[in-house]
Amino acid sequence: MKEFVEYVARALVDNPDRVQVTETERSGALVLELSVDPSDFGKVIGKQGRVCSAIRALLSCAAGKLGRRVVLNILEPPDGRRLAGEDVAPHEEPAPQA
16 A cells, blocks of 8 residues: 555655654554655646546555454654645635625
8 A cells, every 4th residue: 555655656746755654553554654745746636636536546445355444644844834826625615706
């Protein structure tokens, strides 16, 4: 599973050498944490989270065949900032216009 996530993430980003995936076991589930260069964060998330949803769906299918439960966490850049123009879904809904 870890190798699959690394393979997909490296194919998506501009800095494949900065891709890191760690795996831990929590509550009977395999937890994978994906970390990428801050400039590549938007590429693994995608517009409105579509890319990360697709990765999670494929991971879920592969895990199901093995009878496992897998969770993928994509870690935000360490400084908590995203670069301007990244395609990340907003946390709040826009206010309705009068």
